[in-house]
Amino acid sequence: MIALRHTLYLTIRQVKAFLRQPWYLALTLAQPIIWLLLFGALFKKIVEIPGFGSKSYITFLTPGIVVMSAVFSGGWSGMSMIDDLDHGVMDRFLVAPTNRGALMVGRIAPQVLTTIIQSLILVGLALAVGATFPGGAAGIVMLIVCAALLSVGFSMLSNGLALMLRREESVIAAVNFILLPLTFLSSAFLQQSLAPKWIQQIAKYNPVNWAVQAGREALNKSGDWGFVMAHAGYLLAFAVVCALLATRAFRSYQRSV
Amino acid sequence: MTNAIEASGLVKTYAGKVKALDGLSVTVESGSVFALLGPNGAGKSTTVKILTTLSKPDAGQASVAGLDVLRQPERVRRAVGCVAQKSGVDIQATGRENLMLQGHLYGMRGKELEQRVSGLLERFGLTDSARRIARTYSGGMQRKLDVAMGLVHKPQVLFLDEPTTGLDPESRADMWGEIARLTAEEGLTILLTTHYLEEADKLARRLSIVDEGRVVAEGSPDELKGELKGDAVHVELASGEAGRAIEALAPLADVRDVTLEDGRLLHLHADNGAQAVPVILQALEAGGVNVASVTVARPSLDDVYLKYTGRSFEKAEATAAEVNR
Numbered sequence: 001m002i003a004l005r006h007t008l009y010l011t012i013r014q015v016k017a018f019l020r021q022p023w024y025l026a027l028t029l030a031q032p033i034i035w036l037l038l039f040g041a042l043f044k045k046i047v048e049i050p051g052f053g054s055k056s057y058i059t060f061l062t063p064g065i066v067v068m069s070a071v072f073s074g075g076w077s078g079m080s081m082i083d084d085l086d087h088g089v090m091d092r093f094l095v096a097p098t099n100r101g102a103l104m105v106g107r108i109a110p111q112v113l114t115t116i117i118q119s120l121i122l123v124g125l126a127l128a129v130g131a132t133f134p135g136g137a138a139g140i141v142m143l144i145v146c147a148a149l150l151s152v153g154f155s156m157l158s159n160g161l162a163l164m165l166r167r168e169e170s171v172i173a174a175v176n177f178i179l180l181p182l183t184f185l186s187s188a189f190l191q192q193s194l195a196p197k198w199i200q201q202i203a204k205y206n207p208v209n210w211a212v213q214a215g216r217e218a219l220n221k222s223g224d225w226g227f228v229m230a231h232a233g234y235l236l237a238f239a240v241v242c243a244l245l246a247t248r249a250f251r252s253y254q255r256s257v
Numbered sequence: 258m259t260n261a262i263e264a265s266g267l268v269k270t271y272a273g274k275v276k277a278l279d280g281l282s283v284t285v286e287s288g289s290v291f292a293l294l295g296p297n298g299a300g301k302s303t304t305v306k307i308l309t310t311l312s313k314p315d316a317g318q319a320s321v322a323g324l325d326v327l328r329q330p331e332r333v334r335r336a337v338g339c340v341a342q343k344s345g346v347d348i349q350a351t352g353r354e355n356l357m358l359q360g361h362l363y364g365m366r367g368k369e370l371e372q373r374v375s376g377l378l379e380r381f382g383l384t385d386s387a388r389r390i391a392r393t394y395s396g397g398m399q400r401k402l403d404v405a406m407g408l409v410h411k412p413q414v415l416f417l418d419e420p421t422t423g424l425d426p427e428s429r430a431d432m433w434g435e436i437a438r439l440t441a442e443e444g445l446t447i448l449l450t451t452h453y454l455e456e457a458d459k460l461a462r463r464l465s466i467v468d469e470g471r472v473v474a475e476g477s478p479d480e481l482k483g484e485l486k487g488d489a490v491h492v493e494l495a496s497g498e499a500g501r502a503i504e505a506l507a508p509l510a511d512v513r514d515v516t517l518e519d520g521r522l523l524h525l526h527a528d529n530g531a532q533a534v535p536v537i538l539q540a541l542e543a544g545g546v547n548v549a550s551v552t553v554a555r556p557s558l559d560d561v562y563l564k565y566t567g568r569s570f571e572k573a574e575a576t577a578a579e580v581n582r
């Protein structure tokens with residue numbers, strides 16, 4: 001009960017802080033939109049490659065961009081942890097009888113919220129520019145669930161890194177050097193069968209790809225829901241493992257104060 | 258009288274190397290202001306972190322408000338308020354939001370919390386800026402908010418880690434008034450750390466001088482100053498004849514602890530400063546030394562610090578700054 005209440009208080013704090021940074025807010029929402037429209041226009045003709053298997057690139061691309069946005073917003077989320085560490089806010093929470101679990105879960109909830117809003121905007125925009133999602137509402141929900149699980153995972157990794165290294169540079173490096181390649185080592189932009197064999201191999205173990213493929217499958221006319229649910233399960237496992245790692249980082253931070 | 262804080266033999270080593278505390282002990286009487294005085298790196302913040310359960314000692318024991326910090330950390334947290342050196346104000350939130358969240362985390366709600374928060378805002382002169390984001394507050398206002406946050410849940414013991422460092426003189430005087438009021442009117446026990454001798458002298462009933470993780474002297478400001486018998490005499494030399502001046506003073510029975518600063522300032526102690534001055538001047542004149550000025554003063558905590566650590570306070574500060582860089 002206390003854990004729940006504290007999670008709520010801490011979530012509200014983060015959401016308010018987020019809403020108070022209009023530039024950051026605008027960027028978080030605008031960036032995925034720009035990606036969708038830019039990549040959509042740039043690679044429009046890609047569907048003409050024999051064997052691509054999809055008639056509209058924007059339809060193909062949307063789950064890719066939804067997932068990519070989730071990856072990045074999760075990846076950047078450690079920055080607010082660094083802020084809290086630098087300003088002594090975390091230590092103040094620790095000196096108060098704050099529920100320790102809530103200190104981590106209170107960072108997951110805003111992340112899920114951000115992903116849901118981001119995803120809905122992207123899907124709406126995609127529909128407006130001509131994408132079709134025969135999988136319907138159920139498919140869209142499943143895509144968002146997968147994206148949210150993935151963003152929770154990356155957000156936990158990002159927070160863990162922030163707690164261990166306590167430097168903005170480390171979060172920035174992680175986002176720039178890890179997340180972009182992971183996105184390109186998935187089928188976010190290109191049909192998997194057209195990618196080189198070695199990329200296909202790596203993609204099998206890439207959580208980003210799990211989310212893209214599961215989300216795309218769920219949006220198909222008669223998607224393979226066995227495949228979708230299995231991958232959603234992998235993503236849940238990924239999120240749990242990341243959360244455990246973050247918890248360990250949190251404990252090690254507490255020992256180092 | 259009961260003790261609000263009892264800690265003994267605290268040891269804390271960071272990252273296996275830095276020995277932050279080396280057997281520090283401290284006892285604070287309920288309802289009083291106690292100061293830990295020491296230069297940067299002495300171990301003051303580490304002591305506060307241990308007493309507020311943020312950090313665990315490697316050895317030693319401590320109780321606050323009668324509760325063991327290691328065995329009953331949850332209950333200690335409810336009994337203490339803490340204003341850390343690093344602040345703890347969420348600068349993205351308004352003053353009111355900061356206070357409300359703090360109260361919520363201690364399980365306060367509804368009208369009770371609203372009233373408490375409004376009362377604190379009023380008391381610290383923050384009512385008009387309560388709806389502004391703390392980022393826009395001046396340093397003095399942020400520090401006041403900080404203290405108010407430490408008080409929301411009505412703690413029995415308040416820890417203030419360097420509450421006036423970095424404040425302008427006016428804000429500092431404000432804060433001193435506030436601290437004095439807290440113990441006088443509410444019977445709060447306060448442990449404050451400071452590296453301002455003047456602050457400890459002014460606010461604390463008792464104080465410990467901390468150096469390299471240990472207490473080197475403990476007592477009331479007057480007791481500590483009293484241990485230095487007599488008055489401090491400062492002689493400013495007109496020109497660089499320091500060697501001859503020291504020689505000239507050596508035979509005087511009444512004069513002790515002659516030290517030289519910057520080659521032209523002599524510090525010494527005499528049982529009775531007023532009587533010693535003519536004798537000192539005569540001896541210097543006889544030795545052919547020209548004097549620019551002489552002052553006599555009651556010993557300060559500065560002198561106490563010098564006696565116990567063998568370094569002047571400013572020197573210790575400068576060294577600590579070097580080491581921490």
Ligand SMILES: Nc1ncnc2c1ncn2[C@@H]1O[C@H](COP(=O)(O)OP(=O)(O)O)[C@@H](O)[C@H]1O
Nearest residue numbers: 256257271275277296297298299300301302303
């Ligand atoms: N979290 C920490 N990790 C490593 N070393 C620390 C940490 N906190 C303090 N220290 C070191 O312990 C010593 C005492 O620090 P501190 O208690 O902050 O001193 P003070 O508050 O008196 O300036 C210093 O040498 C400082 O560098």
Ligand SMILES: [Mg+2]
Nearest residue numbers: 301302342419
């Ligand atoms: Mg300190």
